[in-house]
Structures are given as structure tokens and as C-alpha cells.
Amino acid sequence: MKRIATQHMRRSLLSPRPLRLLSPASPIAPSRRCFALSTRRPQDAPVTPLSATLPDAAADSLPTDLPTAEDTGRISVKAARRDSPKLSALHARLSLPLRFPKESLGRCLVHPSADRNPLHNNASLAVIGQDLLAYYTAEWLLCNYPRLPMEVLFAAQYAYAGPRTLSTMREEWGVESVAAPGIEVDPGLLQYARQKPGNAMADGAMLRLKDMPSANAKLASIRPNSQWNYRRGVSSRIVYDNQFGDLDNNGNSSASASSQGPDAGVTTEEASASFINAVFGALYLHAGAQATQAFHQAHILSRHIPLHTLFSFTHPTRDLSRLCAREGFEPPVARLLSETGRHSRSPVFVVGVYSGSDKLGEAAGSSLDEARVRATAAALRSWYLYSPPRENIVLPSQSATTQWKPQMIDIGEIVT
Structure with missing residues (x-):
């Protein structure tokens, strides 16, 4: 039978109900939930068998597969049940529904690097929340801007729900991070193991971490195949990469995690993103899809992202000519609308691009070519940023709650 530290049993129980003391004549065996401990035994604490503290009838009926304190993690979910001012203030500040318990909010604040127990950290909730964020953000962008190119769509998703944005949201919510996790930390703080600097000295060695042989093995395990060493185009980013079009290492996460060890630290940005994703996942499980969509609208889509700044055209004049030919428009023609200071040191030319009698774009520049290119780029941005009427x-x-209307599906971007 495994041995556990009985001196931590009172404060590490997961059940909020008080325990009944067993009398010597009572044949009732303790419940299994009473042994789900989540604290780590001190190094100098004596270990007493649990069977020695119970009557013979109760000790004979104990299960033999009880987890130890080291197996169940370091941080207890029961800590969130305490009257934590920070946790209560965060729950009220976010206007979370009453169906969202504080215990789940406290669990969202525990990163897997701080507690390895999957029942106590936010790993599973973060997976659900990350998929929900990607889905709700992508459908809003595709329905409101159906002509967005894929690269701009990836950039817009990263701007709305990327790790940097989520890290900023964590600061706006007033959630502070701790220097080191532990059972004595307030449940309303973000707990995670901080990543060691890449140029720090290794423990017990006279070498830098980046010069250790294991560090080179970690880098090699991230991209073991040659197919990840180059980009094959937008189709490769859609099929192989994540929702932001970045390299996805989920297929090789087991190898990298095993090389880093269970106590590997993470950055503040990664821990903050995991916390925000976990909040969305827990809200979806406790309150449903409508509450999650309203929360997403209030905290994600309410941000103003200037989408026109995400475009970067290499050959805008050629792209506009291909677009007009594909859509059956007349070939684009650049016309000078106005000018000032042609012979001065700072001239300004205003050029418009027309397709027949329709003006597609207009821009100003210090030269005729610059104004023409800018006007062409403005015409392309106005085409790609088209949005259907809001009521449609x-x-x-x-x-499920609104009568469905077919949405506009564009034939695709211009490929040159």
C-alpha cells in the first residue's frame, strides 16, 4: 500500500463537506475522495501509514491504489474555495454568471507548469477555449469580410486572439502573476513556473544552457522532418499550421516535452494566453454557447483592429489589372486629379484609378508613380475589405437562435 502524508489531509481535501470522524466500532470506510491530496510532502516530514491511524475494520477496506502527494501535484483546487478577495473581485470584474464557480476560475489561473495534475491545472480547459476563440473569431471575420486573403485573415486572427493580445487582456483584467507557484499563494494570482533565461548557467555545471548538448537536441526535435524547413505557400499554412498560420509543433510536442522535463517553465505571455483560453473553455462548459459568444463579443471583437494596415502588396498595379479582367471590368486607368508644387522640393500629386467611369481608388504621393501605386493599393484594399450589410x-x-441567412462566399483572392 502506498504511503501518504496524513498531516496535510485536512487542508488538501478536494471535498468541501466536513469529514465525519470514525469511531472504533464504526465499520464505515472512508470515501476515496478523501485521499485526493494535492500538496507535496516536505522533505523532513515523517510519513505515517494511514492504516495505523484507522480502526482495523476501516484499514482492511482501504484501496491499495491511493495516489501520493507527489503524484497529484502541488496546488490544491480547494484553495480556490477559500474567501479569496482577488478571486472574488476578478469574478465580479468579468461579470461572470453565477453558474461559473470560483473553483473553476481558480483552476484557470493554474498553468500546467505549476501543477502537473490534470484535474487541478488549466490544460484541458485551455484546449477547449483556444478552439472556441479560433472558431468565433474566424467566423466573424469571414462573414463580415468575405474577400479577405488568407494571409490577412491569419494576421487578423492573431491581432484579435493572439498570445500577445491575450497577455495584454490579462493585464487589463487586473490579474497579477506570482514569482513562484505554491500552496501558500493566493488563488486569485496567475501561477506558473517561469522559464529560465536562455543564457543562464546550468545547475551543477560550468556551461551555459544554450551550450548544453541537450539544448541542441531540443531544437532538432522541433523540426525533425525537412518539410518544415521551408514554406510551400498558403495551402501549406492552412493544412499544417495553427489558426494563426504559424508553425504548429503539436505533432512533436511529446518529444519536446519529454526532453524539457515535467518542470519546464514557460513565459508570461504563454501562461497568460493559457489562462484566457481556459476562462473561455470553462465559461462554455458552465454557462453554454450563448454566454461564451457574448463574452467573446465583449472582450475580443470589441477591440478596434485597423485591417487596412495588414495589407502589403508587392505588385498592386498587376493585381488590379488581373482583378478587373477576372470580374469583367474595364482595364484600370490612372488619372491625375490635382497637383501642387510640381517644381518645388515637396510636390504633392493626387491620382485616381478609374475603371471606365467608376473611380476605384484615390491616393496622394510625392511623385506620379508613387501616387499611382498608392491609388492602386487603395483600390485593392477597398475590394478586399468589402462587408455585406449588417442586417444580412x-x-x-x-x-440556433436566429433565422439562418446564406452568407456571401467570394471566389478567392487574386493570384499573380
């Missing part, structure tokens, strides 16, 4: 937009996730 019905998101797929809202089809």
Missing part, C-alpha cells in the same frame, strides 16, 4: 450577416454559431 448571421454567424453560423447563431443559427
